[in-house]
Amino acid sequence: MKDISISxxxxxxxxxxxxxxxxxxxxxxEGMLYAFTVRSQIAKGEILKIEYPELPNGYYVxxxxxxxxxxxxxxxxxxxxVFTTGKITYLYEPISLIIGxxxxxxxxxxxxxxxxxxxxxxxxxxxxxxxxxxxxxxxxEKAFQGLEKVEYDYKTSxxxxxxxxxxxxxxxxxxxxxxxxxxxxxxxYVKNAVVQxxxxxxxxxxxxxxxxxxxxxxxxxxxxxxGCQLAVAVKKIKKPIQLIFEREEDMLVTTKRHxxxxxxxxxxxxxxxxxxxxxxxxxGGANIGLSGVVLSRAxxxxxxxxxxxxxxxxxxxxxxxxxxxxxxxxxxxxxxxxAVEMFFEHVAKKLGIDPLEFKLNHLAKQNDFTSTMGIFxxxxxxxxxxxxxxxxxxxxxxxxxxxxxxxxxxxxSLFFHGCGFTGSGEQNHIKAKVKLKKDKDxxxxxxxxxxxxxxxxxxxxxxxxxxxxxxxxxxIFDNPDTDFVxxxxxxxxxxxxxxxxxxxxxxxxEMKDRFDEESxxxxxxxxxxxxxKYDEATFKGDAYPAYSWGxxxxxxxVDKDTYQVSIKKTWSVYDIGKAIDERxxxxxxxxxxxxxxxxxxxxxxxxxxxKIMQKNMTDYIIPTAMDMCPMETYLFDNPYAxxxxxxxxxxxxxxxxxxxxxxxxxxxxxxxxxxxxPVTPEYIMELINNGEN
Amino acid sequence: MVTSYxxxxxxxxxxxxxxxxxxxxxxxTDMLIQNRSHTSMPIGFKSDVCYxxxxxxxxxxxxxxxxxxxxxxxxxxxxxxxxxxxxLLKNTILEMASxxxxxxxxxxxxxGNASPAGDSLVPLxxxxxxxxxxxxxxxxxxxxxxxxxxxxKIDLEKDELITKVIIPKISFTKSYFKKVGPxxxxxxxxxxFAGAYKLENDLVKDIRIAFGSVNVTVxxxxxxxxxxxxxxxxxxxxxxxxxVDWYEEFIKPIDDQRSNKEYRKSISLKLLRSFIENIE
Ligand SMILES: Cc1cc2nc3c(=O)[nH]c(=O)nc-3n(C[C@H](O)[C@H](O)[C@H](O)COP(=O)(O)OP(=O)(O)OC[C@H]3O[C@@H](n4cnc5c(N)ncnc54)[C@H](O)[C@@H]3O)c2cc1C
Numbered sequence: 001m002k003d004i005s006i007s008x009x010x011x012x013x014x015x016x017x018x019x020x021x022x023x024x025x026x027x028x029x030e031g032m033l034y035a036f037t038v039r040s041q042i043a044k045g046e047i048l049k050i051e052y053p054e055l056p057n058g059y060y061v062x063x064x065x066x067x068x069x070x071x072x073x074x075x076x077x078x079x080x081x082v083f084t085t086g087k088i089t090y091l092y093e094p095i096s097l098i099i100g101x102x103x104x105x106x107x108x109x110x111x112x113x114x115x116x117x118x119x120x121x122x123x124x125x126x127x128x129x130x131x132x133x134x135x136x137x138x139x140x141e142k143a144f145q146g147l148e149k150v151e152y153d154y155k156t157s158x159x160x161x162x163x164x165x166x167x168x169x170x171x172x173x174x175x176x177x178x179x180x181x182x183x184x185x186x187x188x189y190v191k192n193a194v195v196q197x198x199x200x201x202x203x204x205x206x207x208x209x210x211x212x213x214x215x216x217x218x219x220x221x222x223x224x225x226x227g228c229q230l231a232v233a234v235k236k237i238k239k240p241i242q243l244i245f246e247r248e249e250d251m252l253v254t255t256k257r258h259x260x261x262x263x264x265x266x267x268x269x270x271x272x273x274x275x276x277x278x279x280x281x282x283x284g285g286a287n288i289g290l291s292g293v294v295l296s297r298a299x300x301x302x303x304x305x306x307x308x309x310x311x312x313x314x315x316x317x318x319x320x321x322x323x324x325x326x327x328x329x330x331x332x333x334x335x336x337x338x339a340v341e342m343f344f345e346h347v348a349k350k351l352g353i354d355p356l357e358f359k360l361n362h363l364a365k366q367n368d369f370t371s372t373m374g375i376f377x378x379x380x381x382x383x384x385x386x387x388x389x390x391x392x393x394x395x396x397x398x399x400x401x402x403x404x405x406x407x408x409x410x411x412x413s414l415f416f417h418g419c420g421f422t423g424s425g426e427q428n429h430i431k432a433k434v435k436l437k438k439d440k441d442x443x444x445x446x447x448x449x450x451x452x453x454x455x456x457x458x459x460x461x462x463x464x465x466x467x468x469x470x471x472x473x474x475x476i477f478d479n480p481d482t483d484f485v486x487x488x489x490x491x492x493x494x495x496x497x498x499x500x501x502x503x504x505x506x507x508x509x510e511m512k513d514r515f516d517e518e519s520x521x522x523x524x525x526x527x528x529x530x531x532x533k534y535d536e537a538t539f540k541g542d543a544y545p546a547y548s549w550g551x552x553x554x555x556x557x558v559d560k561d562t563y564q565v566s567i568k569k570t571w572s573v574y575d576i577g578k579a580i581d582e583r584x585x586x587x588x589x590x591x592x593x594x595x596x597x598x599x600x601x602x603x604x605x606x607x608x609x610x611k612i613m614q615k616n617m618t619d620y621i622i623p624t625a626m627d628m629c630p631m632e633t634y635l636f637d638n639p640y641a642x643x644x645x646x647x648x649x650x651x652x653x654x655x656x657x658x659x660x661x662x663x664x665x666x667x668x669x670x671x672x673x674x675x676x677x678p679v680t681p682e683y684i685m686e687l688i689n690n691g692e693n
Numbered sequence: 694m695v696t697s698y699x700x701x702x703x704x705x706x707x708x709x710x711x712x713x714x715x716x717x718x719x720x721x722t723d724m725l726i727q728n729r730s731h732t733s734m735p736i737g738f739k740s741d742v743c744y745x746x747x748x749x750x751x752x753x754x755x756x757x758x759x760x761x762x763x764x765x766x767x768x769x770x771x772x773x774x775x776x777x778x779x780x781l782l783k784n785t786i787l788e789m790a791s792x793x794x795x796x797x798x799x800x801x802x803x804x805g806n807a808s809p810a811g812d813s814l815v816p817l818x819x820x821x822x823x824x825x826x827x828x829x830x831x832x833x834x835x836x837x838x839x840x841x842x843x844x845x846k847i848d849l850e851k852d853e854l855i856t857k858v859i860i861p862k863i864s865f866t867k868s869y870f871k872k873v874g875p876x877x878x879x880x881x882x883x884x885x886f887a888g889a890y891k892l893e894n895d896l897v898k899d900i901r902i903a904f905g906s907v908n909v910t911v912x913x914x915x916x917x918x919x920x921x922x923x924x925x926x927x928x929x930x931x932x933x934x935x936x937v938d939w940y941e942e943f944i945k946p947i948d949d950q951r952s953n954k955e956y957r958k959s960i961s962l963k964l965l966r967s968f969i970e971n972i973e
Contacts, residue, residue, distance in 0.1 A: 244732070246731060246732060561963050561964055562963075563960070602876065625878075626876070685956055685959060
């Protein structure tokens with residue numbers, strides 16, 4: 001049989017290239033109305049009075065008073081109202097929808113809404129801790145006594161997902177049902193949220209995924225908010241309604257990557273970090289939402305790809321009167337890996353040791369304890385992967401040479417990503433279910449996983465056809481519709497192929513045994529590997545069933561006059577278990593690295609008094625093809641027993657190493673220590689003028 | 694309702710400009726963005742518009758002994774490909790926008806938009822470019838530096854149209870343009886710099902220096918340039934710090950969402966320094 005990794009054409013290539021694929025904005029339902037959002041113009045305070053203009057016939061206002069169920073969006077932590085009842089916690093917080101048939105009229109009406117506020121002083125400082133975690137490993141801080149302390153602080157800023165297609169839904173009534181068609185990652189998150197907001201029976205809410213034009217985490221929890229708002233409106237007005245954001249609206253109000261601050265204290269004995277203290281803060285924005293989970297993934301990654309025996313780790317989510325932050329590819333790990341990779345680099349330099357040697361001396365190995373006293377159970381191939389990257393990139397020679405020259409540098413990052421949900425999330429919260437249906441000569445994959453461009457449709461059809469040994473054309477995988485597919489969980493956390501694919505593979509094997517039957521359904525549920533025992537309260541146990549690993553080498557040149565950074569080339573090696581389709585993995589590798597590099601040197605986003613300053617693609621600088629470089633990538637097979645054909649997580653891993661690698665390369669090029677990203681020309685100038693080497 | 698006029702020749706266009714209240718749209722790459730509205734709604738023009746991109750007479754590039762004439766409807770792409778256009782301008786255009794935008798955007802549009810960050814304005818100031826304007830009443834020429842009167846302000850009557858951009862033919866020993874943008878394509882300049890000089894027997898016969906994005910419009914100081922003319926190149930190079938000091942007071946950038954004034958100022962002056970130091 002052919003190796004499953006051998007690439008095939010993506011199954012949606014033709015639809016997407018020809019324009020046939022239908023995104024939510026492509027649907028025009030008869031009698032469809034449009035919804036525009038009325039938003040607060042202050043960052044903190046209370047609404048005293050709202051005066052709406054007189055509404056023409058066929059126009060409506062929908063606000064919190066129309067929410068029949070619970071006026072709270074159901075996400076992990078429930079603190080975001082569907083519509084505010086009057087309390088304003090961030091600029092442009094949604095207050096109500098104005099709905100009607102003509103966009104021009106809606107635009108005019110929107111301008112005439114008069115809101116009187118009682119303003120309060122907004123909080124932008126990180127003082128209001130709403131989540132606090134702490135854990136120790138080994139002897140904790142007791143192990144630090146009498147050891148040499150080395151401490152540094154690191155900072156990261158916002159990152160915007162910048163998906164091509166903005167957020168949006170169309171909602172419409174179907175008999176007793178409210179149906180939503182949208183650009184989403186998690187059909188059941190939306191469904192469950194709408195069920196709660198409408199106070200409806202499960203059967204009366206249906207969520208269908210339209211073709212999704214990119215998501216990157218941005219369509220994990222945010223769609224639940226606007227999905228609820230729209231569902232409330234459909235319930236009230238009983239007509240099809242479209243709610244689609246314009247680009248600037250999307251960039252101003254949707255969730256972004258949490259800015260972070262990490263304070264590290266390393267306690268050194270015999271040139272090794274014997275103990276580590278970390279104090280971590282992330283800016284949650286106005287709502288907690290997923291921030292606690294983002295923080296815990298960051299904290300668990302605090303030792304990077306290394307083993308440190310004694311830890312004293314704490315972190316806080318701070319609430320500020322800014323746009324709520326949320327899920328973004330990597331989910332806390334990119335912030336922490338930037339900090340920890342730089343920290344190892346800086347400690348080594350301080351101790352006068354070669355950073356790579358220092359890192360190799362700390363590298364985690366198979367059977368080592370993780371930061372939470374779980375175990376790296378599978379082989380860790382990092383030494384071989386590092387050798388490979390050194391050979392292909394000529395890292396050692398370049399590193400030496402650039403030490404002597406100016407404005408050229410090379411950096412190497414070592415990293416992993418815990419695959420799937422943190423802890424017992426799969427077992428306790430998600431409980432993924434999948435169905436495979438055989439109907440005559442066709443096989444239907446019934447799962448809630450979303451192809452948002454990452455290739456799930458191709459890789460799942462390939463997986464099933466491979467196991468069943470049938471032509472891929474006979475395997476059907478339509479966009480999920482909650483009326484037909486079971487809840488296989490959200491399309492997040494690099495879990496789709498490893499977890500959902502694992503269950504689908506089990507179902508396919510069972511189907512194969514019964515394949516002579518004409519029509520039947522196989523249903524399977526997630527079974528957690530027995531060894532996974534994790535205590536969320538104490539951060540003890542195996543936080544993840546498996547880990548994907550990576551090494552990036554990045555070579556840069558910095559312009560001596562303008563301090564502009566140009567990325568010359570990258571070399572990467574990844575262990576993702578087993579590629580179900582090599583080209584798809586390469587797509588994730590290149591795209592993820594580009595996004596990670598850009599996080600490290602290019603993408604500037606800031607707020608001023610709670611207002612996002614880079615609110616469109618002119619001002620928010622994501623890289624173009626001109627800014628990127630040749631990327632050489634190698635995959636190492638290292639099959640994981642419970643993943644299909646050994647597959648582990650792919651999607652997030654490739655984003656994580658880019659920022660630290662490019663920051664280290666720039667650090668070498670400018671001979672100054674880098675403590676924050678993005679490393680912009682403006683920051684480089686500051687460092688050249690005032691920084692230290 | 695917005696009425697759109699699409700004249701097919703110059704006379705027709707001038708008549709429309711004289712009879713109606715219209716805004717001119719050439720490539721539309723500024724106009725459409727500045728007047729954007731919600732998806733699937735008409736463009737939010739605030740007045741009637743006149744689309745000029747079908748006027749064949751304005752699509753020519755030609756020369757005589759002293760000037761190169763660029764029709765105002767020539768795309769940036771066409772200008773970049775023309776053999777008549779000075780290298781300095783072509784190099785600048787190559788740094789502007791991206792192929793798709795250059796295919797439709799015009800040079801006259803970049804002038805008409807009069808943004809402090811308009812890239813082509815920097816070499817055009819340096820080259821002493823002229824603007825030819827025309828109305829039903831007649832034709833006139835004005836120096837670009839007089840035509841642009843402020844941020845997004847130009848000296849153009851409502852019935853007038855830019856018909857040509859006129860560039861004096863000057864030979865330089867070297868000319869140089871540097872755009873400093875946040876990325877390499879589709880980027881608005883944080884700052885830009887152009888410099889050119891002509892040496893004869895090591896004597897500076899001509900030297901020109903222009904800065905973009907660091908003041909309300911392009912900074913070019915003929916009075917300062919003149920101080921250098923007639924000196925030997927080594928004398929000029931020795932004066933580098935002094936020259937940088939002269940320009941300092943004219944570089945008055947702002948902080949915005951794209952960069953900050955310290956960076957803009959410091960890098961502008963660095964580019965000047967490096968330009969002077971590299972006179973060969
Ligand atoms: C993605 C993107 C990237 C860009 N990158 C750059 C860049 O790198 N550098 C840069 O400088 N600009 C850039 N721009 C801005 C724009 O493309 C340029 O300013 C371009 O030269 C405008 O030309 P146009 O023909 O499209 O102008 P239009 O939008 O048609 O017109 C611009 C202005 O000029 C007036 N006008 C046009 N033609 C005439 C005429 N013949 N007579 C009188 N008035 C006239 C119009 O009324 C209007 O006020 C970019 C724009 C986009 C969308």
